[in-house]
Amino acid sequence: MCGTLNLWGVKETVVVSAICNVVVLASLIVIVIVGFARGSVENWIHAIPEDSNHGDGGYFPYGAAGVFTGASLAYFSYGGFDAIACLGCEAKNPQKDIPISMVLTFGLIMSLYVMVCGAVTYVAPYYTLANEASMSLAFSFMPWVGILVSLGAVLATATGSFASVLATSRVVFGMAQDGIIYRKLTYVSSNQVPVVAILVSMVLPALGIVLLDIEELVMMNSGGMLICFCLTNVCVMVGRYQPHHTESKGVYTSAEKLSILASLSFWVCSIAACACLKGLGLTLAGIGTAVCFLVVGVATLIVMKLKLDEIWTPSTFKCPLVPWLPAAGLLINSALMVSLPLMTWARVGVCTALGLLSYATYGVNNSNITLSKIENVGYGSVATDASRSGSINSAGYVYTDVDKLLVDDVDE
Numbered sequence: 001m002c003g004t005l006n007l008w009g010v011k012e013t014v015v016v017s018a019i020c021n022v023v024v025l026a027s028l029i030v031i032v033i034v035g036f037a038r039g040s041v042e043n044w045i046h047a048i049p050e051d052s053n054h055g056d057g058g059y060f061p062y063g064a065a066g067v068f069t070g071a072s073l074a075y076f077s078y079g080g081f082d083a084i085a086c087l088g089c090e091a092k093n094p095q096k097d098i099p100i101s102m103v104l105t106f107g108l109i110m111s112l113y114v115m116v117c118g119a120v121t122y123v124a125p126y127y128t129l130a131n132e133a134s135m136s137l138a139f140s141f142m143p144w145v146g147i148l149v150s151l152g153a154v155l156a157t158a159t160g161s162f163a164s165v166l167a168t169s170r171v172v173f174g175m176a177q178d179g180i181i182y183r184k185l186t187y188v189s190s191n192q193v194p195v196v197a198i199l200v201s202m203v204l205p206a207l208g209i210v211l212l213d214i215e216e217l218v219m220m221n222s223g224g225m226l227i228c229f230c231l232t233n234v235c236v237m238v239g240r241y242q243p244h245h246t247e248s249k250g251v252y253t254s255a256e257k258l259s260i261l262a263s264l265s266f267w268v269c270s271i272a273a274c275a276c277l278k279g280l281g282l283t284l285a286g287i288g289t290a291v292c293f294l295v296v297g298v299a300t301l302i303v304m305k306l307k308l309d310e311i312w313t314p315s316t317f318k319c320p321l322v323p324w325l326p327a328a329g330l331l332i333n334s335a336l337m338v339s340l341p342l343m344t345w346a347r348v349g350v351c352t353a354l355g356l357l358s359y360a361t362y363g364v365n366n367s368n369i370t371l372s373k374i375e376n377v378g379y380g381s382v383a384t385d386a387s388r389s390g391s392i393n394s395a396g397y398v399y400t401d402v403d404k405l406l407v408d409d410v411d412e
Helices: 002-008 010-038 063-077 081-086 093-123 134-138 143-178 194-209 216-242 254-280 285-308 324-337 342-366 370-373 402-412
Strands: 390-392 398-400
Touching: 002 010, 002 143, 002 194, 010 093, 010 143, 063 324, 063 402, 081 093, 093 134, 134 143, 143 194, 194 216, 216 254, 216 324, 216 342, 216 390, 254 285, 254 324, 285 324, 342 370
Parallel strands: none
Antiparallel strands: 390 398
């Protein structure tokens, strides 16, 4: 149903999603108000489980390890924010609108998450919520609230599916437009909808739902998103410490190589440090080894900052405190990564290997950006079937008539 609505058009999807979001937001507000009004602080402080399978009780029952494990499992719930960035070509003023919308949305959703979790555990002990319908059960003493919670959960799932298909289809469309995957995926219907990209974005998740358990899917989704956001932090550092494309002439310069090496080295050191703390615990050996890895990682960033000049180009929004803020993001995400089971990373590794195989057998020979590097020419010099129908900007993105149609569809 969600995929079919996306096939209808962007405007229709946005309208239906907005209606669902209003109902979801109303249900969450009711949960917060009723929870804090009818609950008790005793459920936070003196909630002692009957068995040891639910931690030690109290406000911090599972310790720091439990917090990181829970955060890593729930990481997929923040997947909607990258959907905003994926729709950059369909925004009227992306340089200004996208950063503002992402910051406001993130702040609102984070506040709601904290308040709802606080209200639910305030009204019922945490160890009684180990159920798929835990929020409804927490308000079982007020049936009408339980019904509202169930309705909100269904609509929240629907809006998540809308956003997922919408964002994924645009990623598939952009990759196909560049040539990194098959260009036939760029087919657009008469009402300016990337039909094939949407169908692919529907079929692949459906196969995962059929073949895997829901818990396995959640962990795989969280693992994949952690990798994506780590790579985003790496790209922020690399992009801030590299020459303009007009200066690099399509080849990797020594500055680019150094920024890539330093960023990836810090990421590896962060993972190693977090793994040491998890494996050895808060012992002298664990802390000492973790500190050593972090010192090496920070040293690589210092070398990058001293050796390379930071690029300052006119822009409406820029990430501040580079490279330290992206480095902090890498460290936190690395701590969440090591909290996931090894089997999850085995599954994610298989999916990554399949993606790399596709790139090695097709994408490397057809991607505009890759060809511009291999052929040692500028981005604007790569003449492909996709670029003949449009133009290539300084970032290597091919703007065709399809993009204009998508933007016009939204503007209407």
